[in-house]
Amino acid sequence: xxxxxxxxxxxxxxxxxxxxxxxxxxxxxxxxxxxxxxxxxxxxxxxxxxxxxxxxxxxxxxxxxxxxxxxxxxxxxxxxxxxxxxxxxxxxxxxxxxxxxxxxxxxxxxxxxxxxxxxxxxxxxxxxxxxxxxxxxxxxxxxxxxxxxxxxxxxxxxxxxxxxxxxxxxxxxxxxxxxxxxxxxxxxxxxxxxxxxxxxxxxxxxxxxxxxxxxxxxxxxxxxxxxxxxxxxxxxxxxxxxxxxxxxxxxxxxxxxxxxxxxx
Ligand SMILES: Cc1cc2nc3c(=O)[nH]c(=O)nc-3n(C[C@H](O)[C@H](O)[C@H](O)COP(=O)(O)OP(=O)(O)OC[C@H]3O[C@@H](n4cnc5c(N)ncnc54)[C@H](O)[C@@H]3O)c2cc1C
Numbered sequence: 700x701x702x703x704x705x706x707x708x709x710x711x712x713x714x715x716x717x718x719x720x721x722x723x724x725x726x727x728x729x730x731x732x733x734x735x736x737x738x739x740x741x742x743x744x745x746x747x748x749x750x751x752x753x754x755x756x757x758x759x760x761x762x763x764x765x766x767x768x769x770x771x772x773x774x775x776x777x778x779x780x781x782x783x784x785x786x787x788x789x790x791x792x793x794x795x796x797x798x799x800x801x802x803x804x805x806x807x808x809x810x811x812x813x814x815x816x817x818x819x820x821x822x823x824x825x826x827x828x829x830x831x832x833x834x835x836x837x838x839x840x841x842x843x844x845x846x847x848x849x850x851x852x853x854x855x856x857x858x859x860x861x862x863x864x865x866x867x868x869x870x871x872x873x874x875x876x877x878x879x880x881x882x883x884x885x886x887x888x889x890x891x892x893x894x895x896x897x898x899x900x901x902x903x904x905x906x907x908x909x910x911x912x913x914x915x916x917x918x919x920x921x922x923x924x925x926x927x928x929x930x931x932x933x934x935x936x937x938x939x940x941x942x943x944x945x946x947x948x949x950x951x952x953x954x955x956x957x958x959x960x961x962x963x
Pocket of ligand 1: 715716717718719720721722723724725760784785787790793794795796797798799801802806807808809845850851852873874875876
């Protein structure tokens, strides 16, 4: 790992880390990225793990999407379920958890869930390690808090979220989501204690919906109303995949679905 940091510092800010290559190579093919050098981290030891600790979960940066999909961890089932939305099987076998966060696509399942579950991203650079809360990590379209000479080494999820779900809509299976919605609830009896909703595909980075469902009944009506509130808070862009208005409607539907799934 230290070799990687040394090489990044030596090669300068135009060098890039190559992990699964599932985003970077495509960008290089389209000439959207022209790195001066690639530092291949795929064989760096000790970065491929999912580990429960006393309170939460730690995921090594080189853990493949497929590993997350096939490792069902109590309290974190939302991760294995959400992995199925990522691309196709070969992409999930190569793409990495850290690579997805570093790429910083606002529709990426791991970016959305990192914000939803209050994850902390551990970066290592020449000055050592530092931790950045996921809510502060994403700065905009493909822009994050990571410096060019830093590498994501680990992602920490502080506590289990048994009532959490992510759902999305895309035109074809395996495509990036047009809109994705995720929700996390704490429930007592049939009432909401706390809630958090995070959206993808409606802004430059994962968007937290400003809503507090505490004290509301855990019913379809509450979920539907929350969907409408979420839709009213977004002003998504239009593009070839759908208009902003269409994305707003998707937001309402998907938020209601995510909340119902999280509560179930
Ligand atoms: C057809 C297709 C469909 C896809 N669909 C989805 C989808 O639905 N959802 C989804 O989330 N993703 C999707 N992806 C992207 C996929 O999940 C990628 O695996 C992921 O975005 C990047 O991970 P990677 O390991 O391949 O990183 P790479 O492509 O190797 O790198 C991506 C970027 O992150 C940097 N980087 C990589 N690792 C680190 C690190 N540890 N520290 C710092 N910087 C790092 C690289 O320098 C580069 O800038 C799709 C890809 C394809 C080709």
